[in-house]
Amino acid sequence: MKRDVSARIVLNVSEPADLVFAIAVARQYESVDERFEASVGGEPVPHHELSDAHGTRLHRLQAGAGELVVEYQASVDDAAPVPDAGETELLVYSRPSRYAESDSLLPTAAAEFGGITQPSDLLAAVSSWVGTELAYVSGSSLVTDGAVRTLLARQGVCRDYSHLCIALLRSLGVPARLAAVYAPGLSPMDFHAVAEAWVDGRWCAVDATTLAPRSTLVRIATGRDAADTAFLNIVSGRAELVDISVSAVADSLPYDDVTQLVSIT
Amino acid sequence: MKRDVSARIVLNVSEPADLVFAIAVARQYESVDERFEASVGGEPVPHHELSDAHGTRLHRLQAGAGELVVEYQASVDDAAPVPDAGETELLVYSRPSRYAESDSLLPTAAAEFGGITQPSDLLAAVSSWVGTELAYVSGSSLVTDGAVRTLLARQGVCRDYSHLCIALLRSLGVPARLAAVYAPGLSPMDFHAVAEAWVDGRWCAVDATTLAPRSTLVRIATGRDAADTAFLNIVSGRAELVDISVSAVADSLPYDDVTQLVSIT
Amino acid sequence: MKRDVSARIVLNVSEPADLVFAIAVARQYESVDERFEASVGGEPVPHHELSDAHGTRLHRLQAGAGELVVEYQASVDDAAPVPDAGETELLVYSRPSRYAESDSLLPTAAAEFGGITQPSDLLAAVSSWVGTELAYVSGSSLVTDGAVRTLLARQGVCRDYSHLCIALLRSLGVPARLAAVYAPGLSPMDFHAVAEAWVDGRWCAVDATTLAPRSTLVRIATGRDAADTAFLNIVSGRAELVDISVSAVADSLPYDDVTQLVSIT
Amino acid sequence: MKRDVSARIVLNVSEPADLVFAIAVARQYESVDERFEASVGGEPVPHHELSDAHGTRLHRLQAGAGELVVEYQASVDDAAPVPDAGETELLVYSRPSRYAESDSLLPTAAAEFGGITQPSDLLAAVSSWVGTELAYVSGSSLVTDGAVRTLLARQGVCRDYSHLCIALLRSLGVPARLAAVYAPGLSPMDFHAVAEAWVDGRWCAVDATTLAPRSTLVRIATGRDAADTAFLNIVSGRAELVDISVSAVADSLPYDDVTQLVSIT
Numbered sequence A, B, C, D: 001m002k003r004d005v006s007a008r009i010v011l012n013v014s015e016p017a018d019l020v021f022a023i024a025v026a027r028q029y030e031s032v033d034e035r036f037e038a039s040v041g042g043e044p045v046p047h048h049e050l051s052d053a054h055g056t057r058l059h060r061l062q063a064g065a066g067e068l069v070v071e072y073q074a075s076v077d078d079a080a081p082v083p084d085a086g087e088t089e090l091l092v093y094s095r096p097s098r099y100a101e102s103d104s105l106l107p108t109a110a111a112e113f114g115g116i117t118q119p120s121d122l123l124a125a126v127s128s129w130v131g132t133e134l135a136y137v138s139g140s141s142l143v144t145d146g147a148v149r150t151l152l153a154r155q156g157v158c159r160d161y162s163h164l165c166i167a168l169l170r171s172l173g174v175p176a177r178l179a180a181v182y183a184p185g186l187s188p189m190d191f192h193a194v195a196e197a198w199v200d201g202r203w204c205a206v207d208a209t210t211l212a213p214r215s216t217l218v219r220i221a222t223g224r225d226a227a228d229t230a231f232l233n234i235v236s237g238r239a240e241l242v243d244i245s246v247s248a249v250a251d252s253l254p255y256d257d258v259t260q261l262v263s264i265t
Helices: A087-092 A106-113 A118-134 A147-153 A157-173 B087-092 B107-113 B119-133 B147-153 B156-171 C089-093 C106-113 C119-133 C147-153 C158-169 D087-093 D106-113 D119-133 D147-153 D160-171
Strands: A003-021 A032-040 A047-053 A057-063 A066-074 A176-183 A192-199 A202-206 A218-223 A232-250 B003-021 B030-040 B047-051 B057-063 B067-075 B176-182 B193-201 B202-206 B218-223 B232-250 C003-021 C032-040 C045-053 C059-064 C066-076 C176-182 C194-201 C202-208 C218-223 C232-250 D003-021 D034-038 D047-051 D057-063 D066-076 D178-184 D190-198 D204-206 D217-224 D232-250
Touching: A032 A057, A032 A157, A032 D232, A047 B087, A047 D047, A066 B193, A087 A218, A087 B047, A087 B057, A087 D057, A106 A118, A118 A157, A147 A157, A147 C106, A157 A176, A157 A202, A157 C106, A176 A202, B030 B057, B057 D087, B107 B119, B119 B156, B119 B193, B119 B202, B147 B156, B147 D106, B156 B176, B156 B193, B156 B202, B176 B202, B176 D106, C032 C059, C045 D087, C066 C089, C089 D047, C089 D057, C106 C119, C106 C158, C106 C194, C119 C202, C147 C158, C158 C176, C158 C202, C176 C202, C194 D178, C202 D147, D034 D057, D057 D232, D106 D119, D106 D160, D119 D160, D119 D190, D119 D204, D147 D160, D160 D178, D160 D190, D160 D204, D178 D204
Parallel strands: none
Antiparallel strands: A003 A057, A003 A066, A003 A232, A032 A066, A047 A057, A176 A192, A176 A218, A192 A202, B003 B057, B003 B067, B003 B232, B030 B067, B047 B057, B176 B193, B176 B218, B193 B202, C003 C059, C003 C066, C003 C232, C032 C066, C045 C059, C176 C194, C176 C218, C194 C202, D003 D057, D003 D066, D003 D232, D034 D066, D047 D057, D178 D190, D178 D217, D190 D204
16 A cells, blocks of 8 residues: 655754654655655755664754754555564563553553453453543653553553553563554544554554554554654754644555454555 | 683472573673573473573573572683674663663753763763762662662662663763673672663773672673563563572682773673 | 450660650540550650540650660540541541542542442442452552552552552542551451541441451541551651560451441441 | 732633632731632622631632632731641651652652751751752643652742652651742742741741742641642532632832741741
8 A cells, every 4th residue: 555654843953953863664665755854944954864673764963053844755655574573572572661661560461451361362452441541632641651650640642552552561471562653544643653562473553542544554663662763862952843744645544443453564 | 801600590480481581691702611501300491592682692491380490600701892882772772761761860860960071971970979879778679660769769789770870871861771790709699780881982881889890790681771681581470589699700800990991891 | 345455566776766656546435444655674764645636646755775665555445426527627638648649540540430429339349449459468568658559569558458448539539538446356466557438427447458347446546648647657766666566356356247337436 | 017919710610519719818817808709600609618727718619610700819917926836736747748758758858968957957958959959940740740750850830849848858857838828029920839847946938949038928728738738629520720810919028038037927
């Protein structure tokens, strides 16, 4: 399926800044007509590309003070199958992480999902439970919030839904990770985040928000949690977000049958 | 410098368990006479070895119910120089992690170390401050404790000292990670943990406990924090620690000049 | 019903200490043969008595260094009915407190008990839920733990069970407080703590541990949470608990029908 | 000194609500021309007054759906001296409370103020430290935040400054409590909160924000922390704040010498 994605980010760079963007589609795609451009006051700002885990591509640049505009666009088709996860990778994604504190949530996970043993059943149960227990409330969480606070607050945004799913799944023995994605059909349009759980020998998308069909998602960044996938990381200097616009359009928006396992392609 | 290290771990496996041990010296060493053996009731238990990040070696095994004895020993000489860290690696070790919540500690780090800019000065200042502010109290922390709780409690063990150093350094823009090590000279002898900070183009050991000379440390596992370096990870099943003994002997125990940068070799 | 209670507390006073004990039965009882004695090295230590809220009686003393022995005993009959709570009192016990963070637990309370409206039904539902969800594990909690951490840990002791009940009840609009008590029938014998909820115009005991019949409880201290009812408060100086023994004997140990509302008498 | 104070609060009552306001001057004042009025759609809403601790006066009313307007005004002169605190009261205000977790902050307090022993010196040191370490940032904290989070965030509003002062002082053995006040000279004008510490036999105001002279403060509510002094408590029902305006004018605004002990009069 063909998808056109783009993002435009405007930052007020108040002190010269070292910035890393994770907004390009992952290396798994053969993107056509891809473009990443940055400029301050109309003058191009050079950048270079870095490879992070699982085909994540980072764009890094040094921006002087002023209004920085970053524009990205790409058209992608379905990605080739991703190779199997290695054994160590599955151990890594079973470990607690900054925003998916599976160690602290182990008692909760055991109490809520104690009798379920099959990974596919756990995926379904956790996703349904998180979707039911949480209320989607824009702006309700802080960037330092992890799954523990999300559980207590019973509200959050896509990042929080994903972190809670990831933490519970890991507590239950199912490797899980976070994927930042473009999500055709999402409304209001924005960057999106979903969990991925290792079930039946592949990484399956888990989106407890059910805000966009999983089969049209386009992968950007993949990692342990939002610490690994933030669309912007200010390494040094100072920059404030002025404006952000994201678009993601697919040929079609298929019905998403939540009983089916779906991978990001 | 030649060092002889060994560990003996006895577990009561109360339900058949999938266990991962991180007790072998890292791949960077050419170890001589290395031996890893596991047995239940005198019967050998097969295991296999996995590669984790930075030369970390994991040993995984499936143990039936009973008393599991795991024995490891190795003799190592100085390791060859470790290749330079890649650019992405330094970004990864600047991110907050489960037990080194550099995002939550940013205001504290800025308040305590605000005027210091050189990474080597920051390493010295953070290490000295953590060593002064914390009291080493065996058994004073929980496995779910991270740097935030250590800071509040002002006490901990080597793991906690390291996490607080790592979190503060990351907050201040210095990439930092955790190394589990054998530590000749440590008393009482046990597995040890130190931070590593990226200063002057190399990973430098930071041990705010000052309990063992840094130059004799032997690397076991390396990662973001203790989530990546635990000597035992119970993937499934149930096992309780019955006994653990660790030894680490070096040809000599040099004086550790805390003003010098020292890497783990 | 007649009950005989006693406590013997031995402290190692390592620095002269200002100590407050809450071990005497509350003022509501007409106790017979009551005795409170303190001594260091066989020499009596003078003390004086203070009145705290709801008839709580505190004994305060200044102990020099040495081994302090405090002994208390009393025989009590059923207490006279306690006067109705004032309107302000009910507001006070609806507020969040140190170890019963009803503000932070509001989303959890709403999710778990959303459809229930009658205070007596809420008392039954909360008590049953807490008793089912938590495991009683001696030594599993810290003195700084409140209801939030108890909920996450799903384990605790009587203090933790009570705090979680109190926090949930307050979140749901039911005033609730903590009572430290002597509890005939408790095994192993110790000081005990129960919640009290304002239902049907009186304070009703809530003991989710179901470890002792509520009708035989003898009230010691009453307050917002354990901050108000600790059996020992070290105001200054330094003292370590060496030994504690508590006894509480009732004429009979009636069956405790958990469906009945019971007040502490 | 004569002071004129007033407040006007507009609420959107979306579900009939049981509301408690703490906006009237404390009972210690002989107020002249005092007025408390509530109306929905121009129709008066009856209310009654309750007495809370230390002369705090609460106004409680049942409001139907609609726009509720509450108006209060009073003119007060200096209050008569407040009677000495009782011994139990000082014990109560030494205990940890919901938003002043002195138990969790004990290690921090000991590390920062370890050598200081005189209560007046502790008051000065804590007030100065909190004023220096925190940044006053409107809207930077949540209503569930206590002193621990304020310390970590190093920012907050008057409520947070006060809670941190209170918690640290209690940790150091100085009884401390919270006072909600009208504060002539405050800019922008709003309800204000200060700590009170028991020093030299009286309650002395501690305002680490130094935003208003302490000698002109007019006491509203007094308690353990903001749980006891919130200007509005929604006991049941649902109401959203639409608008709030506060005024407080004094004959003069004296220079506030922070080296002097000042009580609220």
